[in-house]
Amino acid sequence: MIVQQPYRPVTYTIGSVSSGTMGTSNSMAPMGTMGTMGGTMQTVPPQVTSGSPMTPSGTVVSAPAPVFEQSYIENILRLNLGKVGTFYMTYENNKDWNAKIFKGKLEAAGRDHIIISDPTTGQRIMLLMINFDYATFDEPLTYQYPGVIGNTGTRYYR
Numbered sequence: 590m591i592v593q594q595p596y597r598p599v600t601y602t603i604g605s606v607s608s609g610t611m612g613t614s615n616s617m618a619p620m621g622t623m624g625t626m627g628g629t630m631q632t633v634p635p636q637v638t639s640g641s642p643m644t645p646s647g648t649v650v651s652a653p654a655p656v657f658e659q660s661y662i663e664n665i666l667r668l669n670l671g672k673v674g675t676f677y678m679t680y681e682n683n684k685d686w687n688a689k690i691f692k693g694k695l696e697a698a699g700r701d702h703i704i705i706s707d708p709t710t711g712q713r714i715m716l717l718m719i720n721f722d723y724a725t726f727d728e729p730l731t732y733q734y735p736g737v738i739g740n741t742g743t744r745y746y747r
Contacts, residue, residue, distance in 0.1 A: 660733075662718070666698035668731040673708060678720040691716060 642650045676691045691714060693705030703716045
């Protein structure tokens with residue numbers, strides 16, 4: 590049998606009692622306490638960064654921030670802004686052109702799009718990543734794989 594407890598949101602304010610808690614404020618209470626309730630001291634839970642691991646005793650283990658970006662296509666493309674590439678795209682259910690090739694200077698890369706510019710005309714084209722198949726470049730790519738020490742790469746900016 591599963592017993593569901595009602596949802597009771599509680600807001601904590603360090604140094605005082607907020608409206609969502611019971612008890613009385615105790616100005617002489619040590620830092621991190623919220624006063625007394627029935628003779629026992631209530632403590633404020635520690636501030637925890639989202640995703641930080643905790644030990645069984647409740648101690649927060651501070652994890653170092655990741656040094657490298659994750660290896661996703663948009664991050665690899667961002668490392669190579671300013672380079673000229675050939676981008677191969679497929680457009681399903683399109684009777685006029687099912688596949689199309691675009692060549693241009695990589696201007697920007699987002700999670701769902703790439704912006705390239707034609708080096709001769711300067712015209713900018715936004716390509717959707719949902720249609721992206723692959724890209725080729727005539728020069729070496731800057732590439733950072735997460736967690737690889739010494740492979741920091743060189744960032745190119747326009």
